[in-house]
Amino acid sequence: xxxxxxxxxxxxxxxxxxxxxxxxxxxxxxxxxxxxxxxxxxxxxxxxxxxxxxxxxxxxxxxxxxxxxxxxxxxxxxxxxxxxxxxxxxxxxxxxxxxxxxxxxxxxxxxxxxxxxxxxxxxxxxxxxxxxxxxxxxxxxxxxxxxxxxxxxxxxxxxxxxxxxxxxxxxxxxxxxxxxxxxxxxxxxxxxxxxxxxxxxxxxxxxxxxxxxxxxxxxxxxxxxxxxxxxxxxxx
Amino acid sequence: xxxxxxxxxxxxxxxxxxxxxxxxxxxxxxxxxxxxxxxxxxxxxxxxxxxxxxxxxxxxxxxxxxxxxxxxxxxxxxxxxxxxxxxxxxxxxxxxxxxxxxxxxxxxxxxxxxxxxxxxxxxxxxxxxxxxxxxxxxxxxxxxxxxxxxxxxxxxxxxxxxxxxxxxxxxxxxxxxxxxxxxxxxxxxxxxxxxxxxxxxxxxxxxxxxxxxxxxxxxxxxxxxxxxxxxxxxxxxxxxxxxxxxxxxxxxxxxxxxxxxxxxxxxxxxxxxxxxxxxxxxxxxxxxxxxxxxxxxxxxxxxxxxxxxxxxxxxxxxxxxxxxxxxxxxxxxxxxxxxxxxxxxxxxxxxxxxxxxxxxxxxxxxxxxxxxxxxxxxxxxxxxxxxxxxxxxxxxxxxxxxxxx
Numbered sequence: 062x063x064x065x066x067x068x069x070x071x072x073x074x075x076x077x078x079x080x081x082x083x084x085x086x087x088x089x090x091x092x093x094x095x096x097x098x099x100x101x102x103x104x105x106x107x108x109x110x111x112x113x114x115x116x117x118x119x120x121x122x123x124x125x126x127x128x129x130x131x132x133x134x135x136x137x138x139x140x141x142x143x144x145x146x147x148x149x150x151x152x153x154x155x156x157x158x159x160x161x162x163x164x165x166x167x168x169x170x171x172x173x174x175x176x177x178x179x180x181x182x183x184x185x186x187x188x189x190x191x192x193x194x195x196x197x198x199x200x201x202x203x204x205x206x207x208x209x210x211x212x213x214x215x216x217x218x219x220x221x222x223x224x225x226x227x228x229x230x231x232x233x234x235x236x237x238x239x240x241x242x243x244x245x246x247x248x249x250x251x252x253x254x255x256x257x258x259x260x261x262x263x264x265x266x267x268x269x270x271x272x273x274x275x276x277x278x279x280x281x282x283x284x285x286x287x288x289x290x291x292x293x294x295x296x297x
Numbered sequence: 298x299x300x301x302x303x304x305x306x307x308x309x310x311x312x313x314x315x316x317x318x319x320x321x322x323x324x325x326x327x328x329x330x331x332x333x334x335x336x337x338x339x340x341x342x343x344x345x346x347x348x349x350x351x352x353x354x355x356x357x358x359x360x361x362x363x364x365x366x367x368x369x370x371x372x373x374x375x376x377x378x379x380x381x382x383x384x385x386x387x388x389x390x391x392x393x394x395x396x397x398x399x400x401x402x403x404x405x406x407x408x409x410x411x412x413x414x415x416x417x418x419x420x421x422x423x424x425x426x427x428x429x430x431x432x433x434x435x436x437x438x439x440x441x442x443x444x445x446x447x448x449x450x451x452x453x454x455x456x457x458x459x460x461x462x463x464x465x466x467x468x469x470x471x472x473x474x475x476x477x478x479x480x481x482x483x484x485x486x487x488x489x490x491x492x493x494x495x496x497x498x499x500x501x502x503x504x505x506x507x508x509x510x511x512x513x514x515x516x517x518x519x520x521x522x523x524x525x526x527x528x529x530x531x532x533x534x535x536x537x538x539x540x541x542x543x544x545x546x547x548x549x550x551x552x553x554x555x556x557x558x559x560x561x562x563x564x565x566x567x568x569x570x571x572x573x574x575x576x577x578x579x580x581x582x583x584x585x586x587x588x589x590x591x592x593x594x595x596x597x598x599x600x601x602x603x604x605x606x607x608x609x610x611x612x613x614x615x616x617x618x619x620x621x622x623x624x625x626x627x628x629x630x631x632x633x634x635x636x637x638x639x640x641x642x643x644x645x646x647x648x649x650x651x652x653x654x655x656x657x658x659x660x661x662x663x664x665x666x667x668x669x670x671x672x673x674x675x676x677x678x679x680x681x682x683x684x685x686x687x688x689x690x691x692x693x694x695x696x697x698x699x700x701x702x
Contacts, residue, residue, distance in 0.1 A: 115609060116696045136613050142695075143611020154606045154699065158310040168610040170303045215610065 063089040063112055063223070063255070068121030068131070070107050070278075081107045082118070083278040091126075091222070094249040094256045096269035101261065104278040106227055109259045113148060113225040114141045143171050147216030151228035153208040155200040161187060161211045162196040168218040186214035190244070206237035213244060223255045224248060230265055242268045301623075304616075308624035311596065312631075322592040323632035325585025326678065330636025330671050333578040335643040338663050340574065342648065344567045350487040351560050358432045359529060360554045361387055361515040361536075378511040379551065386539035387515055390531040392523035397425035398512035400502060406495065407471040408461045415460060416494045417450075417472070419502025428518055440466035440481030443498065449480040450497035457482060460493060470495075472505050525555045582675075586682035589628045593686035597621060604690055605698025614691040621687035622680050629679020630672060637671045 070082040081104045089095050089112070099105045110116040111123060114130055117138075123131045130141060142148075155164045165183040174182075187196060190210040200208050209229060216224055226245070230238030246268060248254045258269060266272045274281040312319045363377035379387075379398075388396050400419045405412050420429065422445055429435040443449035450470070457464035468479045477497065486492055503509055519528050532553050597604070604617055612620075641663055 110696050115699075116694075136615075139608060139611055139613040142609060148609050150699070154602070154609070156603055156606060158307075158314060163306075166303075167607070170300055171607075171611040171613070171616060173300060176302075219611070 062091045062124075062126060063257075064124040065108075065112065065118075066122040066124070068111060068118035068123060070104070070111065070116075071119045081278050082111075084121070085275075085278070085280055087273060087280060089255065089257060091255055092249075092253050094245070094268075094270045095258070096266035096272045097257065097259045097275060098261065098263065098266045098272050099275035102277075103275045105259045105261075105275050107278075108275065109225060109227055109257065112257060113146050113223075114138045115148075143168060144219055145221050145223060147218070147221040147224045149209070149212050149216050149224065149226040149229045151231035153200070153205070153212045153232070155208060155211060155215070157200055160197045160199055161192060161203070164200070164211055165215045165218055168215060172219055174219075182218065183214070186217055187211065190214050204237075205233050206240065209233060209237075209241055210244070213241070213248075217248075221254075223257070226256070226258045228260055229258060230260075230262075238265070301619075304620045304623050305627075307620055308627050311600070311624055312627060318592060318595075319628070319631075322588050322628055323585075323635060325588040326582060326629055326632030326675055327585070327635040327639065329578050329580075329582030329585045330633045330675055331640045331643070332581055332636075333574065334637050334640025334667065334671055335647075336574040336578070337571070338640065338644040338667060339647055340567060340570055342644070344563065346487070347563045348560065351556055351563070356525065356556050357519040357521075358428070358556065359393075359517045359519065359525070359532065360559075361517065361532060362552050362554070363513070363550070365550050365552060378513055379515055381510050382539055382543065383536060383551070384512055384515055386535040387517055387532050390517075390528065390535040392520050392528035392531055393517045394520040395424060395428065395518045397421060397428050397516045397518075398499070399425070399514040399516065400499065400506075400508055400512050401494070401514075402502075402506045402508060404472050404506060406461075408464060408468065411461060413460050415456070416490075417502065417506070418494050418496040419499040419506070419508075420496060421499040425499075425516070428516060432516075432518065435486070436484040437481040438484050440479070443480045445498065448475070448477045448501065450477045450495050450501070451481045451483055452479055453483045453492045453494050453496070454485045455489060455492035456495065475505055477501070525557065529553050529555055529558075582678055585632060586629075586678050589625055589632075589679055589682035590686060592628065593621065593625045593683045594689075596624070597686050597690040600690075601693060601698045601701040604693050605695050605701070608693075608695040609699065617691040617693075618687045621690050622683050625683020625687065626676045626679040629675040629677065629682070632679070633672050633675025636675070637668055640671075 065085055065087050067084045067086050068082055069080065069084055072079045072081065085104075085108060097105050097108060107116070111118050114125070115138075117123075117131055121131065122129055125141065125145065130138065133141075148154075156167065159167065162180070162183050165186055166179045169179040169182065184193075184196065187193060187210075190213060192207060192210055192214070195203060195207060195211075200211070203211070209232075213224075224245070229245075230241055233241065242265060245256050245258065249256050256269070258265065260266055361379065361383075363379050384396065384398050387393065397420060401416055402419075403414050403416050406415045406417075420426075422443060426442060437451070438454070440451070443451060452464065461470075464479065466479055466481060469476050470479060471477075483492075483496075497505075517528070517532065519525060536551055536553075607617060607620075644663065
């Protein structure tokens with residue numbers, strides 16, 4: 062379970078302070094598939110980065126299960142990112158000098174997994190993604206859809222509970238994007254992963270179980286599941 | 298550790314990404330290591346050649362020469378002599394068993410129609426032959442030692458090879474109109490100059506050259522039971538005494554040398570040369586290191602996004618530092634490898650050149666330790682050079698790094 066308690070994110074730009082998140086509180090339950098949707102500049106990516114331990118809030122607390130991660134050391138955050146969270150980015154963010162296989166192996170190297178296991182698991186993950194013929198290709202030799210699938214395989218390398226995706230279909234055409242979202246649905250259903258997707262596109266958000274709306278750094282729609290269920294009951 | 302291997306892979310990949318830049322980066326280290334390796338191995342070789350020569354000289358032998366050993370230039374210019382009085386004074390010194398005066402002079406020598414100027418040594422066979430054989434390592438490859446009373450001489454190794462090709466034992470040579478038979482050919486004396494001489498009995502020498510008195514070199518054999526240093530001092534004292542008594546004359550100074558003293562001098566000279574080599578080479582290597590540092594800063598800058606990606610998938614700060622440190626270490630290592638290969642090539646080339654033309658029989662000294670030291674040292678330099686850039690890479694914040702275009 063992921064919880065944020067009244068988190069703020071402010072950047073100092075010379076003399077001016079830029080506040081991107083204004084006291085955001087939310088709860089994401091374990092095993093749920095959530096979309097965070099909002100227009101450009103709404104702070105959704107910043108929120109995702111903080112939830113994903115890539116960044117820390119200027120104020121407020123973030124909890125990953127019982128562990129508070131808002132004020133821990135860089136090394137601890139790195140460990141969390143490596144072991145418990147898998148990232149998927151809009152621009153894929155693969156290392157251009159490494160092959161598909163090596164890209165997927167990389168997170169496991171950082172966790173000290175032994176070589177044989179690393180290679181086996183990477184091959185399995187890429188095969189699951191339908192890329193068994195692409196092990197030794199470099200990213201620049203592959204299509205956008207293939208690259209994103211490598212990125213997803215990489216995100217799964219250390220078998221994290223949580224997958225965090227920032228506009229995963231943003232650089233893909235709609236049919237490829239659909240395939241990617243179906244992979245996420247599968248990961249959610251079959252492997253019981255917690256999946257958090259940030260998007261501006263309602264179609265993409267529609268794949269998720271629930272959507273959190275964010276605008277100007279604030280959650281608009283009331284998020285807590287209880288209230289949502291009540292609301293839905295009311296509308297029925 | 299399996300991780301280090303992966304980091305090495307990453308490092309080598311990025312080195313190969315822009316080969317031109319990589320090569321340019323390494324040039325500084327290549328030059329520095331090249332200087333160290335080639336000059337060190339040559340200086341070791343020179344030292345070795347000199348030591349070998351010294352070893353041929355026994356340690357119960359003292360050599361007395363006119364001139365100050367410290368003023369090598371004047372000494373080498375020649376023309377200085379020890380007088381007969383000097384020779385007597387040396388003989389009288391306590392602890393001196395035998396003395397063998399030697400003289401030499403360049404003369405025109407004729408053999409089978411060819412005339413060349415050759416250095417001729419004059420040594421008393423009666424007194425000196427044993428000393429030459431036992432203490433100075435003189436040996437014949439062909440022929441016999443000259444018989445007393447006969448007009449015979451021996452030639453050193455290079456004479457029948459380079460000066461009078463085709464010369465054989467039994468041939469006749471003519472010096473200032475007098476004929477001599479070549480009785481034997483010597484084994485190499487260790488340096489080209491000595492190997493280009495003729496040697497005859499002192500009496501014959503005096504007859505031919507007209508040099509009646511004095512000696513250019515006096516060799517003194519020490520009586521058993523005496524310490525070398527002691528006898529050196531005695532000889533010096535005696536010579537000084539004898540000269541004091543002849544105060545009216547202007548006499549050149551002298552040097553009394555034991556094999557120990559000579560090897561000390563050689564050692565000192567070599568140490569100075571080595572220090573100079575290290576000095577220059579260090580400068581080159583520092584410059585090379587700065588080149589690596591510059592490239593690493595650029596490399597880090599080019600890969601800010603990659604660093605963000607690595608951090609996003611779980612790399613700790615020290616992992617990033619390690620990856621870049623290994624990369625800069627490899628710049629040093631490959632630069633060092635290049636320097637070593639070039640350095641060894643040059644040393645071998647110099648060895649070849651000196652052997653065919655020069656004065657010493659030089660052997661370039663290439664030990665595995667030298668090579669390993671060179672490689673380790675260059676890797677180390679690379680790591681030092683890359684330290685600051687690697688640290689700055691590790692401090693990048695993941696979000697900022699990922700955002701960088």
